[in-house]
Amino acid sequence: MRFENQTVVITGATGGLGASHARAYYAEGAWVVLTGRRRDAGTALAAELGERAHFVPLDVRNPDDWANAVDAAESAFGPVSILVNNAGIQHGPATIEDTAIETWERTFAINVTGQFLGIRAFTPSLRRAGGGSIVNVASTMANVGSPYYAPYVASKWAIRGLTRSAALELGRDNIRVNSLHPGVASTPFIHEPAAPGAQPIAELYSPDPFAIPRLAAPDEITRALLFLTAPDAAFVTGTELVVDGGLLLGPALKY
Known part of the structure; x- marks a missing residue:
């Protein structure tokens, strides 16, 4: 019960990883605030979890929504x-020259500005709690380039800079800020098309060449998140925890 009587706020809480995170924090005693745009799914998950x-x-693009979430x-x-x-x-997927500006702006608005607004809105609350932890979920794509996904890749790289800046600003307030970099996990995000007519990432990506030749289970990403926010990581801030089965290492030798 590492998180007993702690209040945890999770954005995107109704997705595959978000729901996994919510269940794990709840199981370890936290008061869990689920946030997202899918009202029916969020209400159902809260009812499933229970009174906490x-x-x-x-x-996440709307500052007024963030203020309401804090309240x-x-x-x-x-x-x-x-x-x-x-x-x-x-x-x-699209080449840079074929990428609509609306795609670029929407990707940054949600992936980067959303996290900036979250830190800005909730920092006073974390101070009132006596300190705490913020984790910005990035991606292994925050460490490399990828053709056809420039907006996504660039947005994830931006999260690294945001995280490090926030860690420097908030450390003296006893607030730790880290980023989590999942590899390819078995979630709807991977198995469903990102846009109408697009191939799901699962059909384009094979884990076979890598050191751990499979997709991650959502709870494997969740356990890394719990570590970053638990007392065990009290001296960890501004770091980037990669959980990718060796994806960034490149292909492994076959026997």
């Missing part, structure tokens, strides 16, 4: 100890 869970509608979280459970900036989107 609460759903708040949130579009709702504190009214329900008190000052927030942990913010998990998990919400994010992918887009369909």
